[in-house]
Amino acid sequence: MRTMESSAELLWGGLSVENKYEPSRHHCLRTVSRTSMFPVLLFAGSFLLFLLLFRRRKAHLPYPPTPPGLPVLGNWSDVRCEQVRDRYHELAKRYGEIFHLTMLGHHVVVINSIDVAEELFNRRSHIYSSRLDYPMANLMGWGLIAATFLPYGNLWRAQRRLYQHGFNADAVRELSYPILTEKINGFLHNLLTTPDDFVHHTEMMLGAVIFKFVYGRDLDVNASSKDPIFEAAAQSVRNLIASILPGSFLVNTIPVLQRLPEWFPGCYFQRFARETLALTMEVFHGGYAQALQDMEGDSLVKKLEEYKSKNVDTDTEVAKGVCAVSYAGAADNTRTIMSTFFLLMREHPEVQRRAYEEIVYVCGMNKLPEFSDRAALPYVQAVYLEVMRWMPVLPLSLPHATSEDDVYRGYFIPKGSSVIGNMWTMLNDEEKYPNPRTFQPERFLAHDGKLMSNTDVKSILAYGFGRRVCPGRHFGDAVLWRAMACILAAFVIGKEQDGPPETMEQLEAGFDQGIMAFPPAFKCTIKPRTSEMADVIRSQTL
Numbered sequence: 001m002r003t004m005e006s007s008a009e010l011l012w013g014g015l016s017v018e019n020k021y022e023p024s025r026h027h028c029l030r031t032v033s034r035t036s037m038f039p040v041l042l043f044a045g046s047f048l049l050f051l052l053l054f055r056r057r058k059a060h061l062p063y064p065p066t067p068p069g070l071p072v073l074g075n076w077s078d079v080r081c082e083q084v085r086d087r088y089h090e091l092a093k094r095y096g097e098i099f100h101l102t103m104l105g106h107h108v109v110v111i112n113s114i115d116v117a118e119e120l121f122n123r124r125s126h127i128y129s130s131r132l133d134y135p136m137a138n139l140m141g142w143g144l145i146a147a148t149f150l151p152y153g154n155l156w157r158a159q160r161r162l163y164q165h166g167f168n169a170d171a172v173r174e175l176s177y178p179i180l181t182e183k184i185n186g187f188l189h190n191l192l193t194t195p196d197d198f199v200h201h202t203e204m205m206l207g208a209v210i211f212k213f214v215y216g217r218d219l220d221v222n223a224s225s226k227d228p229i230f231e232a233a234a235q236s237v238r239n240l241i242a243s244i245l246p247g248s249f250l251v252n253t254i255p256v257l258q259r260l261p262e263w264f265p266g267c268y269f270q271r272f273a274r275e276t277l278a279l280t281m282e283v284f285h286g287g288y289a290q291a292l293q294d295m296e297g298d299s300l301v302k303k304l305e306e307y308k309s310k311n312v313d314t315d316t317e318v319a320k321g322v323c324a325v326s327y328a329g330a331a332d333n334t335r336t337i338m339s340t341f342f343l344l345m346r347e348h349p350e351v352q353r354r355a356y357e358e359i360v361y362v363c364g365m366n367k368l369p370e371f372s373d374r375a376a377l378p379y380v381q382a383v384y385l386e387v388m389r390w391m392p393v394l395p396l397s398l399p400h401a402t403s404e405d406d407v408y409r410g411y412f413i414p415k416g417s418s419v420i421g422n423m424w425t426m427l428n429d430e431e432k433y434p435n436p437r438t439f440q441p442e443r444f445l446a447h448d449g450k451l452m453s454n455t456d457v458k459s460i461l462a463y464g465f466g467r468r469v470c471p472g473r474h475f476g477d478a479v480l481w482r483a484m485a486c487i488l489a490a491f492v493i494g495k496e497q498d499g500p501p502e503t504m505e506q507l508e509a510g511f512d513q514g515i516m517a518f519p520p521a522f523k524c525t526i527k528p529r530t531s532e533m534a535d536v537i538r539s540q541t542l
């Protein structure tokens with residue numbers, strides 16, 4: 001049986017990336033099985049907790065407004081509550097633009113307005129751009145290779161540099177547009193033939209787009225035998241998401257538990273993590289190695305290899321991380337947004353009709369929209385923006401962490417606090433978005449039907465904040481817009497005749513309130529707009 005230690009070696013393949021970047025994080029993975037240290041660590045943990053609880057606040061300043069809590073546990077029931085998105089929204093209404101919670105001595109600061117987010121995440125980004133440790137993500141390997149989990153530091157900067165190189169707007173335009181045309185045509189064809197499997201088709205289309213973009217590999221989405229690297233990536237990411245959901249594994253709240261051995265009662269998480277680590281490594285090493293063997297076509301791997309040859313201090317392991325994480329970052333976010341889109345379209349035939357009329361006016365009856373049509377399709381853009389607003393896929397974004405003590409508006413914010421950008425509350429601001437729970441794309445249009453200003457990808461809050469803003473946003477934007485525009489041009493999405501009667505409120509209540517806003521399971525009918533359009537789709541996939 002492979003131990004965690006040897007799995008960690010698998011991760012870095014003997015290369016000493018940790019010397020150059022973050023020694024402590026690598027070390028953390030290496031020492032997982034050294035259980036003899038447990039009592040010492042337990043003592044150290046308790047001491048640290050004591051320090052955290054009783055350390056004196058800078059100049060005795062107050063924390064931001066804090067709801068009442070219990071001794072030591074603090075606001076545990078708010079932070080760990082299942083309906084956390086609604087709970088924070090409620091607290092924001094009561095406590096205002098910024099509030100504070102504690103849990104076992106850990107500080108959580110929640111930001112509920114764009115102004116405060118601007119000030120802290122942008123203007124004070126040197127303080128508000130780190131991340132906390134996610135023990136399960138570390139044990140599964142992702143914590144060491146994904147920018148998403150890395151603290152503010154050199155390894156994170158090295159990764160962001162490569163993202164900037166591979167995923168900037170021009171790079172995405174050049175490399176992804178032809179891929180999107182091919183893969184979205186295949187997707188539309190699958191929707192035409194087996195519409196009931198729309199969730200599976202969406203997932204496979206996204207996988208195919210990302211794998212082609214990153215590794216230059218063509219996934220046969222309809223093949224019965226699956227691509228092993230793709231399967232490993234999909235499973236590893238599913239496990240990752242399941243393991244970082246609030247309440248999933250106690251080790252995320254009490255990190256010292258990761259020192260316990262796999263055989264210890266209740267330590268199932270160790271086996272789960274070990275098995276996932278093996279999958280993560282298959283993607284991390286295998287995907288890159290295979291792409292290196294076949295450098296014929298364009299791919300992110302090729303782009304990063306060229307970059308490396310000009311920037312000799314760039315590490316291959318960092319490039320491998322960027323590639324592996326691209327699938328992780330893109331797949332579930334994009335799939336979830338597309339599912340929400342299908343659901344919202346099913347509920348809003350009038351929106352589909354208006355978008356279709358616009359598309360026919362600009363592109364004609366029998367042509368699918370292309371990127372060159374985008375500027376002439378303001379309503380379609382508004383539909384995309386409203387999907388992203390109505391249900392941001394990460395309603396509380398990903399928590400940032402402070403790397404220094406800070407004082408804001410007279411409140412003390414300690415170093416090591418989690419700082420949550422509550423985009424749910426920001427995107428439901430009644431002043432900015434009247435009747436915020438109504439799905440209404442027109443809110444992004446001026447009286448003359450043109451898009452309002454600040455409606456490009458840079459202003460989409462759903463992509464996050466400050467220096468941690470999603471580095472894949474241009475890619476996500478391209479995939480989502482093109483897929484939505486083509487579906488609106490080609491199909492009518494409707495309700496099943498004998499489907500259950502559900503109100504929008506009931507559907508909305510069914511969205512997951514963990515990290516990601518997964519929609520509830522639902523069915524819909526997907527029928528081609530016209531037989532001519534069905535022929536166009538068939539002819540384009542021959």
Ligand code: HEM
Binds near residue numbers: 160326333
């Ligand atoms: C398609 C829709 C997507 C949405 C809505 C989305 C949203 C987000 C959000 C909200 C964050 C957290 C930002 C913050 O901490 O303030 C994030 C981070 C991240 N996203 Fe995306 N994302 C999407 C697609 C992608 C894609 C295609 C990639 C592939 C490269 C990607 C890679 C990442 C990475 C690596 C991070 C972590 C960045 C860091 O911590 O420095 N995402 N994303």
